[in-house]
Amino acid sequence: MGILSKLFGGSSSSTSRKQPSATVEDLCHRFSLQQLRKSTDGFDESRLIAETDLSKEYRASISVNGELKHVTVQRLRQEPAISSYGLISCKNNIIFRCQLHHPNLASLVGFCDDHNELIVVYDYPLKGSLHDQLYRTDRNSPTLSWKRRLEISIGVARGLHHLHSGTKRTIIHLDVTPDSILLDENWVPKLKFSGISVKGPKFSEKEVRPIELRSVEGTYGYVAPEHMMNAEVTHKCDVYSFGALLLELICGKHPFHIWRLHQFPNIKELSNLAGTGNVEGIIDEILVGEIAPQCWESYMEITEFCLSQNPNKRPDMGEVKVQLEHVLQLQEEADTNRA
Template sequence: MMYPKFVGFFLIVSLNILTTLVHSKTNSPDVSALNVMYTSLNSASQLNGWQSSGGDPCSDSWEGITCSGSSVTEIRLSGLGLTGSMGYQLSNLKSVTYFDLSKNNLENDIPYQLPPNVVHIDLSKNGFSGSVPYSISQMTDLEYLDLGHNQLKGQLSDMFGKLPKLKLLDLSSNQLSGNLPPSFASLSSLTTLNLENNQFSGTINVLSDLPLDELNVENNKFTGWVPDELKDIDNIQIGGNNWSSGRAPPPPPGAKRRTDRPSENAGGNSSVNGIAIVLGIIGSSVVVALLLLLFAKKRSSPSLHFLDDEERKSERRSFTPIASRELSNDLCADIVRDFKGLGTKSFNSSTSIDMKALQRSSSIRPSLSLSDNEFASRLNSKRISTSIGAASHTLADLQTATANFATGRLLGEGSIGRVYKAKYTDGKVLAVKKIDSSLFRSGGCTEEFSEIVTKISRVHHPNIAELVGYCSEQGHNMLMYEYFRNGSLHEFLHLSDDFSKPLTWNTRVRIALGSARAVEYLHEGCSPPVIHKNIKSSNILLDTELNPRLSDYGLANFHLRTSQNLGEGYNAPECIKSVTYTLKSDIYSFGVVMLELLTGRMPFDSNKPKSEQCLVRWATPQLHDIDALSRMVDPALCGLYPPKALSRFANIIALCVQTEPEFRPPVSEVVQSLVRLVQRSGMNMKDDLSASCRTEDSDY
């Protein structure tokens, strides 16, 4: 009978199919990542076996791909003349440990996301531009990183603190600049470091304790001295820098020296040199003490009383914050720079200075021979320039300007208080934020509010709504800002009326870029960094030219104390508790704002179908699908946008709203990506001003 033979044949075929499915079918995330890489590589057609969609890299033996079971573990595509880029789904390749695309012609940025568990990365000898991606900071198994011979620019982020296994780091022949990051000192396994042919500056002292066998820092702008600890390295190349001549200075008092290397000062003259150093320190301390005593005496003179009066008058002047590094050339700042950060604070009549702390300061210079008058003059000039720039207003004035805080003057209400419109007889219009007094600590209202005003008044940036006034009387505490007739981004996107036209694509990109620069200033331009904690479209105000002005900064303590979320749709997943909010949480909220600009939708809309109510949850899976992206874009744009720019905008959003905060980019990278988007699109950011406008509001 034929029946048994048929059954046998059927079983054999079925077993073969099952065997293929079980043992050869590549993991779908790996396939998807390689599909995207294939379409991103302009010349990928030469890669044998590769496909733009689907396929089975492991069983079909795609060129350069090595697998273990159903997982891709190695990608070796060196020297194949590939062009284009690597795609945006490399983070899906969770089993890849070896990643080599060196000696090709790849361009643009190195993707922010790379295989997260990689051990060996070689992207050298390409045409990559941009910066070194910060996601490298999370690759704790990384042992080999070669990014040499590209066109990378900018300063290195302080990203090397969690790379204990890194043995080789090659950043040579790029255009990197700035000081070496402090976290270089944490590279406890590093034996080979190549930094030659860049524009690095500062000292290389941070490398002193590394177990280096090979070091090349040639042709940079390094200064100072080569540490003794590095001079015994067998293969060291240091030419082409601005090293200081003469004998290196001795270590500061109390510093430990390595005992396994001979001291340059060993011998009969060491005790004489030590005595000279001690005498120099004592002499400098005496000079400081005498100058401070003379300064204290002079403070009672009429001239210094006059300066105090001038300081009081200057409270109405504009103020430009001075970062600690900008104070380094100022005599007073040099003296107190190491004393609990006083160099970055305002000096006032109540400032006390510890004499012993000053005597211990390592910043004392020969210029201390200045007379006491010059010393006092420099100190007081710094006091004047760092006084509060916001003007004090009386409660009576504000009651008149707001019609006694009438309901008709109410502009909005948030978790920490209401905002009113104040109109003055001279035509000036301000927005007044009245802070709920219950939010202050018991008994510390005046002092706490004063601290807030002082900090906020020092923030100055073209894309930030600056504080121009304040009032603290009879239990009322109010902050005053410039009033923007165009209202907020939230109003333009979600509360459109007959007086406004839809925001054009160029305007939306300009708003995103300006807002990102404001956040960049808070995160990376302020010391310590300022976490906003309340980034949302209603806090992005628009001036007469529709340039963004970020508001509500510097009030994070209040938002923390209210234990209220930003509002449905804006909070990052990790912010279950307000104390878990970080800089990366701000990035998530900013990504949501960009989603609003892209889709015209609110972050959470209960009127939508349940699957579409949460904007991030609905939009994220579609951000890399070109067809879906064209369907989700704001209909108000009427299709008037460049498709490539739209796709790039969506890629930036996808990075910002990732679930894991460690994979979200720092805001400086967001800014750079938006700038490149503008440059590649050839946008004229001023052409669209007449197309998006809101008529001036009427007087009350």
């Protein structure tokens, strides 16, 4: 029995249990290490698409139930993989990806648990990540238009809304960044899990109590201030991260760089300054002239509320989704009138 199978409990020889624990094989497809070695040309560096302290990700094609699929093979490094943190991260990856089915959440294709190797396999994003598209180096590649950025933000908001209210227990993602947003061939965004996501209280609970973590999790610049200060999280931490993402989509810069370059004390001042027409160097130069004034005003208002220092003043993602859909409608109407 592999490491991951032991972690999930596996099947039991005891017949006294009326409800035995589900094995990991019940959740998703199991690949052999030999299959994944072959599909990645022996984990060749030429197929490497991402690398972190915990894992390496490879591009591959593999047959699943007779169908050839383009996939990402995420191979956990062996040392952290056998640590308690690595095991928990991998388990969370599988549980969240297998049990959550939504058009804007990256689903799991399968896993491998052979010879002390822990590997998860998920759909390969043909358009790469949102980070790839925002900061592309190939000038001949098509740019992300303002309307497409709005559509992507709406898709991500829908995915987060499902995590926060579409299941019995709230799921807090904790890593809403351009790197975590994958884009399929139709530019549909799919939020992937990094293993640091946590389950929160039941959605029906009226009082939201913060969950205390052992350490601060997430990417600097997107982490909510209350989480940064005391390592406590609620679903409103994701709302803050999403606000930082909205800021990045319109400015074309990492949130930290926006504040450092322009030295704005708060989001309100940034919104007001750009609203006067002084947008040079603030918003992404590609978007200059594309954004309708009313659309800008509404978009920045949503961003401001999401980035509220007080988590209780941040809206829920369902409300954010509806407001962004309205922003897109405003932009489409402005485009029609302009044409």
